[in-house]
Amino acid sequence: MEKWFNVGKIVNTHGIRGEVRVISKTDFPEERYKTGNILYLFLPKAKDPIELKVKSHRSHKNFDLLTFEGLENINEVEKFRDGILKVPESYLGQLEEDEFYFHEIIGCLVATTKGEEIGKVTEILTPGANDVWVIKGKGGKETLIPYIHDVVKKVDVKEKVILIEPMEGLLS
CATH class of the missing domain: 2.40.30.60 (RimM)
Structure with a gap:
């Protein structure tokens, strides 16, 4: 189907x-x-x-x-x-490397490269220059992560895991 x-x-x-x-x-x-x-x-x-x-x-x-x-x-x-x-x-086209469909990202678990779990992606905002991923953590706390190479280090849509290297002040 x-x-x-x-x-x-x-x-x-x-x-x-x-x-x-x-x-x-x-x-x-x-x-x-x-x-x-x-x-x-x-x-x-x-x-x-x-x-x-x-x-x-x-x-x-x-x-x-x-x-x-x-x-x-x-x-x-x-x-x-x-x-x-x-x-x-069948209408979804092939994407370039490092490009993803929203449905592939939403629901992914986000953790730091040091293994600290942040939460799951619940929404994607498109304000302009780059997308911003809304991460809902334990206790309902929301964190905004910019989708830029300096922050997002690895995206594995098959395993539904994203690894980030947070900039100073990003997670506070």
Whole structure:
């Protein structure tokens, strides 16, 4: 059976020309929302996903705005609200060395190179220059770790373990 990965959630329409407002959950929005790409829409009450072909993509505030081929006005896309856009595992491309999909990193155990356990990755933030991994430790304490070579020394997605060399003050 095919494994599906979330790309984003349609939270509303935008304007009257069939544009939808999406909160993205994808690692690579510019790649995933490229014109001509196929996305699958899973609606809460629908049995089967709806295949959609991306016609246009642009960013607006904290959202990605998409239009789909053959859907030209608000009335045709209004029913998509609260739908989840997904892609099958077969759509995930090969990544460069030291690049990972979010689903590979989330859930990994993080420890220092000296063996001190920090916690598990619960979320990935993408503020700009580099990703920031949110680590939840014992007692619910959250630690933010920048994904940079000076800090992250080894990522083993098969074993779900990440080794870091914390900079001074990073773990305090």
